[in-house]
Amino acid sequence: MTITPLPTAREMRALDVRTIEEIGVPGIALMENAGNGAARALRQTYGPMRGRRVVIFCGPGNNGGDGLVIARHLHQEGGRPEVVLLADPDRLSGDAATNLAVVRRLPIPLHVALDEEAVSRAAAPLNTAHCLVDALFGTGLARPVAGRFAAAVEAVNRAGRPILAVDIASGLDSDTGQILGTAVRADLTVTFGLAKPGHWLYPGREHTGRLKVVDIGIPPEVVADAHIAAGLLTRAWTAHALPLRPPAAHKGTCGHLLVLAGSTGKTGAALLTARGGLRIGSGLVSLCVPADLDPIFETALAEAMTIAVNACRGNLDQSGLEEIQAALAGKRAAVLGPGIGTAPPTAALAQRLYADAxxxxxxxADACTILGREPKYLGQAKGPxxxxxxxxxxxxxxxxxxxxIQADRLTVARD
Known part of the structure; x- marks a missing residue:
């Protein structure tokens, strides 16, 4: 099982282009699958749509085209869809224009709103709708939402009705989860092909609601060849990644973790780290701590062993290097940093261990702060x-x- 890819807007566009141009799947087929999948999710979440009024806000691009497909499918099953189009109908192009032409031939109310006053008129009866659909902007949004579009977003949020966002809540940056001016606060987001970073990064996560991914026909081979940089660690992936324990397993066959953490006043950091190591399944956990603090750990966590560093008092530092190096022998992995402090003798120890282990x-924690002061050590590590x-x-x-950093966490981490 692989990590679930989270494509950027550019990476997602490349997947679409390859599917259309190289594989030969028509773009309008992808749009049809997207709109049909969103309509199905709407029905599955909010019940049968027959006789129910659903107001769909459509923007000028393909996201709006998806909304037009949704309107047609809701009409087909006996619903009462209404479309509020925030674009000049004569300027729509491609697949979106094709789907607008279809909607115009059906008895589906179409309100064109090209200014804020028109949006206000269209939004006046929203509180009587069964639910609302946000199909204003998709993953390609790169500028703040303003004007009539901002008025529509605010009207949708004020209506107090369930909101389905098409692909991503309008106003969110698909790559970072940041809000571009203002953003729809969806109860359900139906995204296409793959989830995006902006669905999971805050504040985008708070505007996404429940997330449902719909397969629109992008072949898995196209996704596999794309080398998408970001990924989502799911419960399923984690469960698959954890090794199965054989029936005869015991503590000695499940790894030995060394925790280098804690100092006077911060013994809790070491205890919590050790508990975490035990909870993830380490067969053995040893706390390597200053000798004068050892009695605290001996009594506070019965499941862990302790290694008292006799040369250290209050803090782990360079004076205990030989004892700590001996403690590292035979361990499968180690944790360095929680609550160790950042004084120069401790910093010297952390830098040495980072480079040599x-x-x-x-x-x-503190080990990250220490390395930030001397970033030259970051490239000197002997191990993972x-x-x-x-x-x-x-x-x-x-x-x-x-x-x-908070504005674009993934890019900062990659760089």
């Missing part, structure tokens, strides 16, 4: 390293401000 090392910084620690590692 030949086993997988999870680097967290996993860094888990929060935004403040990432700021120290990169030199960027936390606002800049």
């Amino acid at each position: 030949d086993i997988p090392l999870v680097v967290d 390293r996993i860094l888990t910084p929060h935004p403040g620690e990432m700021s120290r590692l990169t030199g960027l401000g936390t606002k800049e």
Whole structure:
């Protein structure tokens, strides 16, 4: 089982283009599958649509075209769809124009709203709708939502009715989850082909609601060949990745984790780290701690063993290097950093361990801060390293401000 890909807007567009131009699937077929899938999700979530009024806000691009397909399918099953089109009908093109022509031939009310006043008129009776559909903007949005589009977003949010967003809630940056001006707060988002980073990154996650992915016909081979950079760790993937324990397994066959953490006043950081190691299935967990703090750990966590570093008092530091190196022997992995402090003797130890340990090392908390002060060590590791910084620690590692990091977490992490 592979990690679920999360394509950027550009990567998703490339998947669409290859499917259409190389594989030969017509673009209008993808749009039909998308709209049909969204209509089906609407029915599955909010019940049969027969006789029920659904107002669909459509924008000027293919996302609006998806909304027009939804309207047709709802009409087909006896629903009462209405379309609010925030685009000049004569300027629609391609597959969206084709689907608009179909809608115009059917008894589906079509309201064209080209200014804020027209949006207000169309939005006046929204509270009597069974539900609303947001098909204003898709994953290609790259500018703040303004004017009549902002008025439509605000009207949809105020209506107090269930909202389905088509592909992504209008106003969200598909790559970062940031809000571009204003954004629809959806109860259900139906996205096409694959989920996007903006569905899972905050604040986008708060505007996505329940997320449903619909297969629109992009071949799996096209996705596999795309080398999409970001991915989602799901429960299913995690369960598959964890090794099955044989019937005769015991603590000695399930790995030994060393925790290098804690200091005076921060013993809790070490205890929580050790508990985490036990919960993920480590057969053995040893806490490597300053000798004077050892009695705390001996009594606080019966399941873990302790290794008292006699040369250290209050903090792990360079004076205990030989004892700590001996403790690393025979371990499958280690954790370095929670609650160790950042004083120079401790920093010297952390830098040395980061560079020299030949086993997988999870680097967290104070160890990230220490490495941020001396980033030259980042490229000197002998073994695998996993860094888990929060935004403040990432700021120290990169030199960027936390606002800049939060605005595009994936790009900062990749760079």
